[in-house]
Amino acid sequence: MSDGDGWVTLPDGSRRWGRFGSAGLLLLAPEGREAGGSHVLMQHRAVWSHQGGTWGVPGGARNSDETPVQAALREFGEEVAGDPGGMELVGLHRQEHTVWRYDTVLARAVSGERLEAANWESDEVRWVGVGDVPGLRLLPAFGTTWPLLREALGERLAVDVDASTVLPAGADEDGASVERLRDDLAGLAASGVAAGALPDGIVGAGLHRWFPRIRLFVSAGAQVPEPVPGVEVVCTRPEGAPDPPVEAEPADGVRTGVLFVTGRGDAAGGRGVHTVGPSWLAAAGALPVAARRGPVAPET
Structure with missing residues (x-):
């Protein structure tokens, strides 16, 4: 068990996973990987999980000795199988909730190898056209930040x-x-x-x-x-x-x-x-x- 595992209660009474916050990776496909424009890798969260059945990005709790980037990359490696051929980091967006935060790390894949779910935390991971993302049933927090994240990818x-x-x-x-x-x-x-x-x-x-x-x-x-x-x-x-x-x-x-x-x-x-x-x-x-x-x- 990692030292970051655990729930944090926000001032509004809702709970978030990750004693030291959480982080996820929003990965943009390399140019030409998919026809029809830019694609990002999305994760369909297992139905049993917190806010399960929604779509977001691979991620999870950050450990006390990790930076947000280290946590996002580790979680990606645990939840996604396949080789993106390396990544080029673009930026980081932070959602701050006083006692808890979520960091979304934006990156570009170097190559377009097939990627798929690596464990039971995902029902599916797949490339989704950026124009199709709003049509998914999104994790509420991700849905709130998606317009900003989409702009940042450009x-x-x-x-x-x-x-x-x-x-x-x-x-x-x-x-x-x-x-x-x-x-x-x-x-x-x-x-x-x-x-x-x-x-x-x-x-x-x-x-x-x-x-x-x-x-x-x-x-x-x-x-x-x-x-x-x-x-x-x-x-x-x-x-x-x-x-x-x-x-x-x-x-x-x-x-x-x-x-x-x-x-x-x-x-x-x-x-x-x-x-x-x-x-x-x-x-x-x-x-x-x-x-x-x-x-x-x-x-x-």
Whole structure:
């Protein structure tokens, strides 16, 4: 028995499962997995279970030593059989009930292998077209948040970082310094960015945390480190040539908001791009960039 198993009574007298809250995974099918538009993986809850016979997402109680993402992924692995080929995290939505909370983790499947119910907690799991979800008998709490979650599935956050202006002068040519920055950024990609740390309007849906795609731009001639999970490393063009365009290009119907981190005062991002200074990385809550650079002037 996990230490998270148990009921919590809400102020209105209703009960929720999970002493430390619960978490579930809303998985979007890879593009082309199903004909007729985007699909999400839905779980038909076993009739004997709490609010049984309704449809929701795989999930369950969070243990005391787990993050919401860890709990959602563990529960998914316990309740769904098959290999989604890896997942790309998108964001997290939280329903707060004073003494209990439910975290919905949004992710995209990498490949489209067949997935099915793995245990007795589900009568069925199957891919459902996003337009067909409201027609199911939904778990009431999921039905309340579905319109917001559906909108969020069409949103993406990208963070592009200019190493030459984030690191001290000349340090972007030092392979060890760039590797440390890359690893810091990988931590940011894994932990996510709180919605409150983002400029207004960069992403439209009301998630509480976003897991960004990160590109690290390294000067031509510098030692270019290998990419790591969560961070793509891009070599910029030789000095005097324009940098690669940093624009939010729609892809597969997904609107991407780009946050361009640079110290250049003349940086004017492309479409859908918001430019911030290096101190944003420290303010985002994951990177010791400001400590490596020394005091950072306030951003304007």
